[in-house]
Amino acid sequence: MDEARARDVLAAAEVLPGTARDARLLALGENAVFALGDLVVKVGRDAELLDRARRELDVAVWLEETGVPAVRAAEPKALLVERHPVTVWHRLPDPVRPAEPRDLAELLRVVHALPAPSFELPPRELLGGVERWLRLAGDAIDPADAAYLRERRDGFATAAAGLTPRLTPGPIHGDALPRNVHVGPDGPVLVDLETFSADLREHDLVVMALSRDRYGLPAAAYESFVEAYGWDVREWEGCAVLRGARETASCAWVAQHAPGNPKARDEFERRVASLRQGDATVRWHPF
Secondary structure, three states: OOHHHHHHHHHHHOOOOOOHHHOEEEEEOOEEEEEEOOEEEEEEOOHHHHHHHHHHHHHHHHHHHHOOOEOOEOOOOOEEEOOEEEEEEEOOOOOOOOOOHHHHHHHHHHHHOOOOOOOOOOOOOOOOOHHHHHHHHHHHOOHHHHHHHHHHHHHHHHHHHOOOOOOOOEEEOOOOOHHHEEEEOOEEEEOOOOOOEEEOOHHHHHHHHHHHHHOOOOHHHHHHHHHHHOOOHHHOOOHHHHHHHHHHHHHHHHHOOHHHOHHHHHHHHHHHHHHHHOOOOOOOOOO
16 A cells, blocks of 8 residues: 555545645655644545454543543544444544653553453454565565464574563553554654553563664663663563564565565565574664
């Protein structure tokens, strides 16, 4: 789904106070995210994401009820428009500063203290999207690389199923990065709630450890995250397994953008080569 297609769906949804052409594109990935006036609209890549969109709205209501600072839904139900899920959200005030790892850690402590909601949260299917992303990549990637990632996926899925957690399992954000925190006038709030799950709390912490090792997060920033949360997941023997699973998923996620984006294809090849060579020092570029 490119921007033009997403704008066509946005226009057909008729959920904005103005025209789709006037909406500002904020992001284009699994969802196209548009803003206009006091609203933000997310257009999902395909119909397979409808259930996830519905659950994200349920999570938003639950977090509001429990007092967790998070983005709030403007419409209670997800729409399916021309086979694309559409959800509508209240637009957050302009940020007062960039989110920092410490902000994320403080919000995770709140989320990790929550009991399960009244509705069912799925396990964190970290590797569940690999097949779909590789399918979307098609001929733009080497079939041998796709086969390699499928093999890694299966191996890490088996290994993850046998882990013994250090923390009590329960609700997690699922994609715990500072980019999913918005710092407004009233403080930090969580955004992008679509990966909320019920699983090992360690999933949320491994993300930042990987950011330190692969994406160049400064050591001091990582230490501030650990200090605010109260524990370093790298002390846990299962950390390498969840890290390997996330690296596998991150490679496959980039692959879906390869057909129309040479930079994505180059980044995919960089990531796969580093995994094949077992070189954990190769820097990956955010995409």
